[in-house]
Amino acid sequence: MNYIMYLIKQAWQSLTKTPGFIVSVVTTMGFTLGALLCVLTLAYVMLMKPLPYPEQEKLYRVVQSQIMQNGQVDNNLFTYPGLIHFYKNQTHFSEAALIHYDDNILTSLPKQPSLKMGYVTPKWFSLLDIPMARGRQFEQTEQLDSHNPVAVISFDTWQNEFNGDEDILSQKIAFSGVSFSIVGVISDTFIEPEIEQRGLKTQVWLPWDYNLDTSAKESWGNIIPLAAFVGKLNSQQSIKQIEQEITPAENQIWRDNVGGVTFLNDWTLQMKLHSFNSLVLGGSHQVIYFLLAGVFGLVIIASANIANLFISRIAQQQHSLAIRAAMGANSKQLFNALLVESGILMLLSICIALVIAVCGFYILQHYLSDVLPRVAELRLNRFSFLSAIIIVMSLAYFFAKVSAKTIKYKTLNLTLQSSGKGNSAQVPKKTRQVLVITQVAIAATLIFVNANLFKHALDSLNEDAGFETHNLSYLNLVYSGMNWPEYDAFSPIMTDIKAQIISRPEVEMISHSSSPLSRFWQWPINDLVRKERYTIFIKSIADDYFELLGQPLIDGENFSTADIKDGNNVWIINEALANHLSPNASAVGINVNPGNDQVYSIKGVVKNIKQPNQIDQPFRVYGPSDLSQRSLLIKFKSNQALSREQLVEVIQQSHKSMVIEKYESLSQTQDAGLFTQKATAITTAVLASLTFLLASLGLYGVMSYSTQIRRFEIGTRLAIGAKRKTLILMIIKDNSQSVLIGLVFSILIMLGLVISFNNQLERYVNWQLLPTVILTFSLIVLITLIACYLPLRNLINRSVIHALRAGH
Structure with missing residues (x-):
């Protein structure tokens, strides 16, 4: 010691x-x-x-896929009655739960915040062994079809919305006209499984019975997004055997209930089991x-x-x-x-x-x-x-x-x-060469990869979206009562709300339309005119939508007042669909029969738009909206805006049962959607710069050392008349072989990456990589030249005797 x-x-x-x-x-x-x-x-x-989670290796989510006639998967979602049928009749899971994710408005608070909801059956809590900070979990009294209005809230919701009130279990919260008693607060140590969406943090849990209106619960033909069956597997059979056993039964019950839907002829269901671990990890x-x-x-x-x-x-x-x-x-x-x-x-x-x-x-x-x-x-x-x-x-x-x-x-x-x-x-010459080769190979590879990722991320950030977002906000309203009125009853309500908002001095223009960044509804159609099937993405808009967004009409004309008022069967389509329907002529005037006994006439063609993270250009269709639509696009005057609280006040003056489901700035929404590209750009830029810096220091150190041990030789050459240029070229030549070998190794590494990850790198590998390759190799050559010259400069720019003395 x-x-x-x-x-x-x-x-x-x-x-x-x-x-x-x-x-x-x-x-x-x-x-x-x-x-x-x-x-x-x-x-x-x-x-x-x-x-x-306890016995996490036994936790699975069952996914139902609808397979089209051509064998392609149309979606991976349950229908509501199909989900309930499977939940009640399955035999392979010892414990099972239903979970449906959604947003809802907390109408019992003045700010009326939109919260992330989880509608669950009681076993959801025991499957995950969810710890409680206050109160209890859901029990059998909250089982399916019990309609017991209770709620469990997250720890963050307790702190943020109720200021950590110690008397929280005596309070009630209201959603969609129903008052729920808070019976529990989940501990802040709970880590929610990311089986549906990464980063999702549910703020309120309600019993499953309160998740959808009655009409949707009876439809075997419509899918239900963000709903899942999860359970703890208790079977000696393999996953494949279970899938083969449950698929025919579920497919048959589905076929029995959708047999009258012509569009779904020859479609089938397929049941798959996915472990929680695979769902959470995904392709990460x-x-x-x-x-x-x-x-x-x-x-x-x-x-x-x-x-x-x-x-x-x-x-x-x-x-x-x-x-x-x-x-x-x-x-x-x-x-x-x-x-x-x-x-x-x-x-x-x-x-x-x-x-x-x-x-x-x-x-x-x-x-x-x-x-x-x-x-x-x-x-x-x-x-x-x-x-x-x-x-x-x-x-x-x-x-x-x-x-x-x-x-x-x-x-x-x-x-x-x-x-x-x-x-x-x-240091032996061979050791110095290995150091140079290793640094050059790794540095060139890392600089190339990061520079290429940076370029792609920057291209995505700078790519024209095809529409304006500045000073624009999207507002979507929902009815907070328990029994929704007929759809047409929203027309006078929305007309009045629209008038109230446009009267505000901050507002320049308003359109009865939804956001270009919000969801386009997916519609698989069977085009009977062209005898083909494809999927379109549709959105309802007003006649001032394109003007508000600055999205240019490139062919045909916009919707007329009559189109909006009468709900005429006319469409405006994007360039991608126009080129598909009529590649060599104008698509305006073409009639499309999507297979629902109606014919739609194409009235105009607009420029394609690009939503964040969009790779391929989908077929987009715009139809005329009606006055009952609850979405509005608001354009504010320069440097003006309305807060959520101000809008709540405006809407409450018009109709107290209408609440804000979503209110967001288009610019902020677009920036949030591009966050991955921004993070990639920043990360790759930092990594490339750090790699360049470390490689520069490393090469300079090795080459400086190589030059120092040759001082006497350099001094002797200077003494017998060697020119500065000759000595510089000599040092560069001595190191160029190691640098060249390092570059060759870097090329081999990059080729290995391309071959090993061909599917993932396919969209990155093209002739546009050549400038990046040239830039990378140029940087390495520049580092080498500087690293060769700077140490030598101290010797050749001073008297010969200095080099001879130092090297002796």
């Missing part, structure tokens, strides 16, 4: 004499290892850590693999740079090492001293790394929760600390070993006798 303490004390005293060395190593490795620990912990949580394992590859690349570059610093330090310590050897220290003891030094530096680095990792967790949780799964579970854990220990031990040993390799123990005596002149340790 005393010997170890002695080594630590000696190592620290030695290190404190070179504070610049300490700062360089600790800073570089601290930030690099922080990124590594953050990504490793993320990989552990995503790929290895069990879900935080590919993202984590790329992150791991990127951060390991940075670690390798940083380690090469630090190894070079250790080697340089050993060259400077030859005299002190010789003294130790003369006093009896053998090679093992010298190695132990170096190991303690590197160990101290790595311990300091890992302390910084842990702080950086925690900061990384915060960024991921606050900005990427809707992109990456399970980020809410990120925190320093046993895996993090075990990884930190392994990293510290491995890197400390690696740097000590690299340093020890440069020590020629048998020549240390000569070093002492000659006072250290001319006998400094030298």
Whole structure:
């Protein structure tokens, strides 16, 4: 123990004499290892850590798919009666629950906030072992068809909407005209399973019975979005056997109930079981693999740079090492001293790394929760600390070993006798070449990949959406009463609300239309005129919609007042559908029979629009809206707006039963939709810059060292008349082979990535990559030229005697 303490004390005293060395190593490795620990912990949580639910390996979601005649999947959603039938008749799950996600308006609070809802049956709570902060979970009294109006709220809802009121269990909340007694508050430790949407945090849970109106519950032909069957599997059969058993039964009951729907002739159902783990992870394992590859690349570059610093330090310590050897220290003891030094530096680095990792967790949780799964579970854990220990031990040993390799123990005596002149340790040329090749190969690959991802993200951000969003907001209203009036009854209500809003001085224009960023309703149609089937995406709009958005009409004409008033069967379609229906002529005037006994005439063609994250251009159709539609587009005057509270007041003056379901700025909605691209652009730009910086430092260090050990040779050449240009070309030529080999390796790595991940990278691989390749290689060549020239500059720009003395 005393010997170890002695080594630590000696190592620290030695290190404190070179504070610049300490700062360089600790800073570089601290930030690099922080990124590594953050990504490793993320990989552990995503790929290895069990879900935080009892018997999580038995938890499954059953998905029902509707298969069209051509064998393609039309959707992966249950019909409402089909879901209830399966729930009541299944035999393979010991416990089962229904969950339906939706939004609803909390009308019992003055602000009338829109909350994320979960309509569930009681077993949802026991399946997930949901902890409670107050009160109870749902019980048998809230079972299917019990209609018991109670509610369980999340911890955040309790704090944010009710200010943490200790008397919360005596309060009631109102949704859609129904008053619910709060019976429980879920603990803030509960982590909700992301089986439907990443980052979704349900704010209120209500009994299943309150999720849909009666008419929708009877339809076997309509699907119900955001509804799911989940359960704990209790069967000795394989998943495939269960699917083969339940599919025919469910398909038959569905066919018996939709036999009269011509459109669904020859359609079939298919039942699939998906584990919770597969649903939560989705395709994110590919993202984590790329992150791991990127951060390991940075670690390798940083380690090469630090190894070079250790080697340089050993060259400077030859005299002190010789003294130790003369006093009896053998090679093992010298190695132990170096190991303690590197160990101290790595311990300091890992302390910084842990702080950086925690900061990384915060960024991921606050900005990427809707992109990456399970980020809410990120925190320093046993895996993090075990990884930190392994990293510290491995890197400390690696740097000590690299340093020890440069020590020629048998020549240390000569070093002492000659006072250290001319006998400094030298790194073998082969080692220097390997360092250069490794840094160039990894740096070129990382710069290329990140530059390419950055370019694609930037292209998406800068791509013209085809419509304006500035000063525009979308408002959607719902009826808060229990029994909805007939649809036509909304016409005078909406007309009055529209008049009240347009009378506000902040408002410039208003359109009875929905947002271009909101959902277009999917409509699979059977075009009887062209004898083909395809899917269109339809939206109802007013005649001032295109003017408000600045979306140009490129053929035909807009809806007339009569079209809006009478609800005429006319469509305005986008370019994509127009080119499909009539590739060589105008599509205006074409009549389309979608298979519902009605004919629609195409009146105009508008420019395509692009919604955030849209890859392909769908067939979009615009039909005339009616005055009963509850969606409005509001254009405000410059630097003007209305808050949600102000709008609530305006609407309440007109009709107290109408409440705001959604009120959002189009610009903010579009920015939120492009968040992934923004995050990608920022992340890749930072990684590319960091890679470039580390590679520059590393190459400069290796090439500077190579130049320094050739000082005498360079001085001699200068003395006999060698020109500066000749010497520069000589140094460049000596290093160019290693750089060229590194570039070749980087090309092989990139080809390997393309071959291994062809499906995922298909949309990135094209001739447009050539400028990125040229840019990447140009950056590497630039780094090399600078790294070759700068160390040489100090020798060739000074007197010859300086180089001869320094090199002797």
